[in-house]
Amino acid sequence: EVQLVESGGGLVHPGGSLRLSCAASGFTFSRYYMSWVRQAPGKGLEWVANMDQDGNEKHYVDSVKGRFIISRDNAKNSLYLQMNSLRAEDAAVYYCTRVFDYNSRDHWGQGTLVTVSS
């Protein structure tokens, strides 16, 4: 069974940093693109970042470019999101997702909540 388990969320002050982790199991992690998607409270889904299987190709939504870094460790079956210079508008539930055929997301974690407040 495919499982994605996020961790690392919490309360952070504006301008602070946080590192999210996603532990993957039940599939060959190194064979898949992975992605982060977020959802602000009461709002819709917003794609944050994608990464290819080897970590050579990374893409970000414009609003996080230069502040967030997606990375992975295939030996540990883990995906990460380093979030720096956090802003109030970054507050959201962050989901780790597996990327399936043609950019669909066939598995999602339970999400981890990031709160940005002074």
Next chain:
Amino acid sequence: SYGLTQPPSVSVSPGQTASITCSGDPLEDNYASWYLQKPGQSPLLVIYEDSKRPSGIPGRFSGSSSGDTVTLTISGTQAVDEADYYCQTWDSDNVVFGGGTKLTVL
């Protein structure tokens, strides 16, 4: 801009057919996916590549595409189908979601 436009809400009676549309330029060239999300839960993929259903998704869910518009159709809608529905595609290196449609079954 490469946004995807969905109606904010759709209502349907139990047993009837619900249709949710999603429009945007990237859909002319790229496949769409559809997700449903129930309160307090993670999104669930229900349609990919415009019209394919993942295993475990009931046959009453179907998808179609025409030009810059894709449509999610739920035939014989049930109360359990009440949820928020999101379309998604990509444009160059960017992934984009629609704003979401709240499906009410009443």
